[in-house]
Amino acid sequence: TAVGQAWVEGEMPIAEEHVGSNTLLRSMERLLMMMPVPFDAPVCGLVTVPNDIHTMGLAMSELVLAEHSWRSHWMGSHCSVDDMVTVMERPEVAMLALSASQYSGSPADLHNLLVRLAPVARATDTHLVLGGTGAWPNATPNAHRTRSFRDFGLMLRERVNAQHRYRAV
DSSP states (O other), X not given: OHHHHHHHTTSSOHHHHHHHXXXXXXXXXXXXXXSOOOTTSOEEEEEEOTTOOOOHHHHHHHHHHHHTTOEEEEEESSOOHHHHHHHHTSTTEEEEEEEOOTTSOOHHHHHHHXXXXXXXXXXXXXXXXXXXXXXXXXXXXXXXXXXXXXXXXXXXXXXXXXXXXXXHO
16 A cells, blocks of 8 residues: 555655565565465355455465465456356355455446445355445445455454354254
8 A cells, every 4th residue: 555655656666566565476486375265165256346456465365265265266367247246156166255455346236236246145155355545336135245355354263163063063
């Protein structure tokens, strides 16, 4: 966030912002390789909303997922809504995490995206998670709105604990 803000305010040239971002991404990739996740772990699709190219939040989410023994299915940016639906229909995908930066679509665009994805999520029992600083609708009854990576981790922990309680009954 600080690097992006420095670039916006003209305190950092774009070349330095790219070097810093790429260094951080490579570091996160190395950390991820050191975090073994079981092959049969639940899967979370990671994707930015249409027309949003900022994937740093997805990379950070990948670390949080691995910390909680979840596998990630990297979809990244430039993914169509139809592709998101296809991934949610895969039986191993239990969650779809959508990232919207402050530069993503309008509140109406994000609302329309949820209108399209929520029925599929219900039909496939895929949990929708909304992250980032985008203009998500205030009311998201069919999705979990996370406002931090800590919040995302707590949500994952609660979901895993709930699944274990369900299996024990």
